[in-house]
Structures are given as C-alpha cells and as structure tokens.
Amino acid sequence: xxxxxxxxxxxxxxxxxxxxxxxxxxxxxxxxxxxxxxxxxxxxxxxxxxxxxxxxxxxxxxxxxxxxxxxxxxxxxxxxxxxxxxxxxxxxxxxxxxxxxxxxxxxxxxxxxxxxxxxxxxxxxxxxxxxxxxxxxxxxxxxxxxxxxxxxxxxxxxxxxxxxxxxxxxxxxxxxxxxxxxxxxxxxxxxxxxxxxxxxxxxxxxxxxxxxxxxxxxxxxxxxxxxxxxxxxxxxxxxxx
Amino acid sequence: xxxxxxxxxxxxxxxxxxxxxxxxxxxxxxxxxxxxxxxxxxxxxxxxxxxxxxxxxxxxxxxxxxxxxxxxxxxxxxxxxxxxxxxxxxxxxxxxxxxxxxxxxxxxxxxxxxxxxxxxxxxxxxxxxxxxxxxxxxxxxxxxxxxxxxxxxxxxxxxxxxxxxxxxxxxxxxxxxxxxxxxxxxxxxxxxxxxxxxxxxxxxxxxxxxxxxxxxxxxxxxxxxxxxxxxxxxxxxxxxxxxxxxxxxxxxxxxxxxxxxxxxxxxxxxxxxxxxxxxxxxxxxxxxxxxxxxxxxxxxxxxxxxxxxxxxxxxxxxxxxxxxxxxxxxxxxxxxxxxxxxxxxxxxxxxxxxxxxxxxxxxxxxxxxxxxxxxxxxxxxxxxxxxxxxxxxxxxxxxxxxxxxxxxxxxxxxxxxxxxxxxxxxxxxxxxxxxxxxxxxxxxxxxxxxxxxxxxxxxxxxxxxxxxxxxxxxxxxxxxxxxxxxxxxxxxxx
Numbered sequence: 001x002x003x004x005x006x007x008x009x010x011x012x013x014x015x016x017x018x019x020x021x022x023x024x025x026x027x028x029x030x031x032x033x034x035x036x037x038x039x040x041x042x043x044x045x046x047x048x049x050x051x052x053x054x055x056x057x058x059x060x061x062x063x064x065x066x067x068x069x070x071x072x073x074x075x076x077x078x079x080x081x082x083x084x085x086x087x088x089x090x091x092x093x094x095x096x097x098x099x100x101x102x103x104x105x106x107x108x109x110x111x112x113x114x115x116x117x118x119x120x121x122x123x124x125x126x127x128x129x130x131x132x133x134x135x136x137x138x139x140x141x142x143x144x145x146x147x148x149x150x151x152x153x154x155x156x157x158x159x160x161x162x163x164x165x166x167x168x169x170x171x172x173x174x175x176x177x178x179x180x181x182x183x184x185x186x187x188x189x190x191x192x193x194x195x196x197x198x199x200x201x202x203x204x205x206x207x208x209x210x211x212x213x214x215x216x217x218x219x220x221x222x223x224x225x226x227x228x229x230x231x232x233x234x235x236x237x238x239x240x241x
Numbered sequence: 242x243x244x245x246x247x248x249x250x251x252x253x254x255x256x257x258x259x260x261x262x263x264x265x266x267x268x269x270x271x272x273x274x275x276x277x278x279x280x281x282x283x284x285x286x287x288x289x290x291x292x293x294x295x296x297x298x299x300x301x302x303x304x305x306x307x308x309x310x311x312x313x314x315x316x317x318x319x320x321x322x323x324x325x326x327x328x329x330x331x332x333x334x335x336x337x338x339x340x341x342x343x344x345x346x347x348x349x350x351x352x353x354x355x356x357x358x359x360x361x362x363x364x365x366x367x368x369x370x371x372x373x374x375x376x377x378x379x380x381x382x383x384x385x386x387x388x389x390x391x392x393x394x395x396x397x398x399x400x401x402x403x404x405x406x407x408x409x410x411x412x413x414x415x416x417x418x419x420x421x422x423x424x425x426x427x428x429x430x431x432x433x434x435x436x437x438x439x440x441x442x443x444x445x446x447x448x449x450x451x452x453x454x455x456x457x458x459x460x461x462x463x464x465x466x467x468x469x470x471x472x473x474x475x476x477x478x479x480x481x482x483x484x485x486x487x488x489x490x491x492x493x494x495x496x497x498x499x500x501x502x503x504x505x506x507x508x509x510x511x512x513x514x515x516x517x518x519x520x521x522x523x524x525x526x527x528x529x530x531x532x533x534x535x536x537x538x539x540x541x542x543x544x545x546x547x548x549x550x551x552x553x554x555x556x557x558x559x560x561x562x563x564x565x566x567x568x569x570x571x572x573x574x575x576x577x578x579x580x581x582x583x584x585x586x587x588x589x590x591x592x593x594x595x596x597x598x599x600x601x602x603x604x605x606x607x608x609x610x611x612x613x614x615x616x617x618x619x620x621x622x623x624x625x626x627x628x629x630x631x632x633x634x635x636x637x638x639x640x641x642x643x644x645x646x647x648x649x650x651x652x653x654x655x656x657x658x659x660x661x662x663x664x665x666x667x668x669x670x671x672x673x674x675x676x677x678x679x680x681x682x683x684x685x686x687x688x689x690x691x692x693x694x695x696x697x698x699x700x701x702x703x704x705x706x707x708x709x710x711x712x713x714x715x716x717x718x719x720x721x722x723x724x725x726x727x728x729x730x731x732x733x734x735x
Contacts, residue, residue, distance in 0.1 A: 020449045021449070023448040024449050025428060032428070032431075033429060033441070034431045035431070036431060037432055039431070041312055063306065063308055064313065066306070066313075067376060067377055067380050070381060073260070073384055076260055076361075077358070077388050077391075080388070081387055081388070081390065081391035083351070084354050084355070084358060084391040084394060085394050085395075085397075085402065087348070087354065175264055178261065178263070178264065181260045189253070191306070191307075192249060196307070197245070197304060197306060197307040198249040198303070198305050201306065
C-alpha cells in the first residue's frame, strides 16, 4: 500500500516536471539560448584567451575558475565531515579498544601482490599524464588525482597502511590535503596583485605560455589534493578500526 | 584596498583560514581556537569595510578572473549582502564561546576538525550572500550545508548522528531541487549570472520559468525550515553543540531566506510571471509557521528544543513579510533576518552556558538558576523579551514593520495573526523566565553553581546588549535597507 502510494506520488510529481521540460527550447537546436549566448565566446576565443586547447578546461579553470575553487573546497569539506563523524571519541570506543576484534583481513596472494607492485609505477605515470594533459585533452587534476588516489588505496590493501602512508609524510599531510584550495588561493591572489582581479591570468598574447603554466599548476594542486583526500577518507573509514 | 579586492577577501580570508586550521591547529587542535579567532577578527574587519562602502556608494561588483559579466563569475555586494556583518559577528562570538565549551563537550581528537568546519560553514555563508552568480551560489550552498551536517554530528552521540542524517537527507533533496532549477534557467537564458538571467528571462517560455521558480522556492524553504518543510530542524538545532546551534539557528536557516530574496530579484526584474499567487502561498505558510512553531514550543521541556521550535515561528514572520510584497513588509522581514540572528544567538549561547555550568537542559531542572547565574539569565531574559517583540528591543521594530506591511498590502488579518503568534511566544518564554527566577529549585545544588567563565559570558552579554541597542537604534538598519527594497519593488512596478 505504502509502495503504491509512493509510486502514485512520484508519477504525480513527475507530470508537471515533464510538461515543463517539453516547453524548454529544443535541445540541440542551434537557436537555443544555451548555445547562442555565452557558449560561442568560449568556443571561439577560449583556446587563445584562456590558455588551454581543451575548452572544458578553459571554462572550469579560467572563465569559471572560482566555481572550481569552491568545488575543491566542497571536497575538502567532505574530508572534514568524514573526520567529524569517524575520528576517535565516539561512544563505546573504549570498549572496542580493550577488546581487540579479530582481524578479518585475508592473506594477500603473492600473485596479486606482485602484480600490484609491477603495475604501480605505470599507474602513477598514467596519473601524472592525465593531470598534465588536461589542458589539451579530456582529463585534468580531478581525474588524475582520482587515479593516483586509487593507487594509494590499492597499495594500502596489498602492501599495508604503513607502506602506503610513506607517500604522505604525516608532517605535511595537512598541507597535501588542503593542496587544491591552497593552490587556487595562491594563483588567485597572485592574479589579484599582478593583474587586479582574483584568479586573473595574464591577458597579453605573448604570455600564452604563462596562462598554460598557471593552468598546469592548478591542475597539479587539484591532483595532489584529490589523491590525498581520497586516500585519507579510505584510511579513516577502514584503517583505524 | 579597492572595494573589489575587499569583496574577494571576505571569502578568501576565511577560506584560507579554514583549510589551514588542521595544519596550524597542531596536534589535537591545541592552537585551533586562537587561529580561528584571529581569522574571524580579520574577516570581521573586512566585513565592516564592505558595509561602510555599500552605505557610501551603493552596490558594487568584483569580476573574478577579470572576465566581464556574463562570461565569468561576478561577486555583487548590495544592501542585502550586508548580512556579512552579522555573519562575521556571530561567527566570531560563537568561536570565542567555543573555547571552553568545545573542550568539555567534544572528543579531543575532533577539536581541530570542529574549528575547521565552523570556518568552512562561515565561508560558505559569506560566499552565498555576496555572489552574483547562480551556480556559484549553489557551490557555496553546498559548502555551508555539508559543513552544517557534519557540525550537528560532531559530538559523536548516537542521537546527534541520527539528527545529522535526517538533516542531510532533507538538505540533499533541497540542494537537488535548486540545482535542477539552475539547469532550467540556464536552458532558458543561456546564462548563470543572476542579473543577466533576470534581463534575459523576459519573454521566455512561462511554464519552465514557473517550474524553476517553484523548485527554487521549495529548495530554499527547506533550508529555511518553513512549515511544513521544517521536520529536520528541531532535532538538528537542539542536539548540536550550543555554539553550532547559535550559528545554525541564527544564520544557516537565513541563507534560505536570503536565497529567496535573490530569487525575487531575478523574477521581479524579469516580469515574466505574476508572483502574487506564490506570495499568497508564502504569506499563509508563514502565518501557519508562526502559530505551529509557537504551539510546539509550548510543550517542550528541553530548553534548546524550545528555542529550536521558536526559530520556526520566526522564520514564519520573515517569510510572511517577504510574501506580503509591500515596502514595510519586506523591510521588516529583512531587518528581522538580522535581528533574529542576534536574538537567537543570545538565547542559544546563553542556554549553552547554563547547560555547561549546571549539566541540566530541562526547564524544570533549571529552576532557580537565576540566583546562581544572574548575568547569563539576565541576558537570556533580554533575548526572550526581544523575541516576543516588546519595545524597546530588537524584535519589536521588525515585527511592527511586518504588521504595517500587512496593512499596507491590504491584508490586516495577517497583522492580527502576527500579534496572536507573539502572544503564544510570550507564553512559553514567560514559562522559561519563570522557572529561572520564581520557582523553587528541584536540585538544591543548582544554587551553588558559579557564573559562566568569561569567554562564554562575554559573547552572551555582548549579544544581549546588541538586542537592546538594535531596539533603540532601530532606525539605522531600517533606513540602510530601504533603498534596496525600493529598487526591488520598483522593478515590480508598484
């Protein structure tokens, strides 16, 4: 009964939504405002004035870089939220500490361990490639950082947390986790001081290489921050228990 | 400092402060409090400079990355954005208050995270109120919502985690509605800049524009906890640590209302729809909120639960004022956004001080506490008088203006509802004051407790003094906001 009511409610809600969608400008039509207002400028002048061949990179890191500055802050916030919920100090923690649980981690097969060791350098190089290549082709800091974060997680599972953590020394781990917003702030403030606007890139045609360089700096910051945060969340969820 | 770099600073300074808190706070967050306080002092200075600027020259913008409207992201500081002042003030006082409170109530391992999340939450709100870009608004809404959910859960108690989860589910749905609406508006106009959307929305298809309006309103009203979308609020606000309750109840719910003001700015300017039916719904829901919030508050024993329900009533007042769409109504509503923040922070921080010193949170257990903690209870009483709306306190002028707005809009009956609601509210606050001062204590040891420590007492007293001052100097915020409201209604053509 409850299910039938829920289904009926959802159908009822979806009808006006679908009707309104049908009244939108035709998707894909050349006259739709989404393609005629600001998009042409991005497509026509993006590579030349924003610094990257890949127009998506131009939009997310340059034209609308401040949104991405906010998005990396959301990712950082999610890490803080995981800490807020999972860090030690929860009710009943003392009890679980005094009665060590049986470790259920199975023995890792030597084959899997060998293959992971063998592939690690290649995965790492691929991650760097994805980060650095983001300004020409699809990819960039978020994707490359995720690949590297996955490598750290894989290394944790196969080689143990202690080995994997060596890649993120405890002394600078806080900085690594904040790398993405900090890079944005550094580039942003540099733009504010040199060109008068936060996140402003040099505009002169001769300085195209500076624009590209700054984009790569931001990509690296996002990649480092992303990888650190993904692995930290994984360690927090699995490692301390 | 140019106005545009100040405008960037109001976001970037607390943001840098927040992400550096785990680094500078050190092990177990030893220096986190000092650092967070320093950051908020610096941010408050910037906020004061910004408000001064807008009072002298009117609204101004910063174009991020140097890309002009509509190609890049614009930060826009208008009179409504002046709420940065109250955000910074409450943020600073809540952080000062937290020094002793958090050290006692939270697991030590979470202290650094606590201050990080508080600063992130404040950053999110500051960004939310100064941005002129609709998608950027959404990004900041995510920062402030996500940190808000985590702050409710941070004490680590089961009930807190459940309350945070409920808040998360409701909040995530509301974010989704807002995001969907942004997508619709982009499809209609091809733009994300709010001023540009408003210009380009004129003459576009009505049905999708109406759907976007409905989704934005619903999404923001969930954040604002308007009846019947309030179900997440009482638990989340009552169970969170008291400084967090003050921030959530005083500020975070207001972002929903400030978001609604941005929606009005877009739609009134675009003249694509007649908003009078939406306004009628909002006025009615506001009136129901006032009465229902007050009704539930009467039955609460837990002091913080009572304060949480009282927030629902006050959101009702503000939504009613906005929905009346008359000059007085909107001025009253906007000023009540500021004043209620001050009042509710006084009450929640005061209640936090009582709970910290006595260990009790039920009104009956707190009987007689007025004799042992005279300053804190006096401050709470000032807050209570203000929230009822008695002259000469901060609550009076805005409620008076909303009532005038009801008359001006030709619906004096809502003015009556407002006075009726105030009577209800009076009943339960008088119950609180009565148990503090006039009832025999159940627990004799309550007469032995000491007054709260200075870091807790000072913020509460400052806020209580402001509640009185805003009543006596009430003309200043009213005349400050007036040009913005005139502009808003001027675009309406009435």
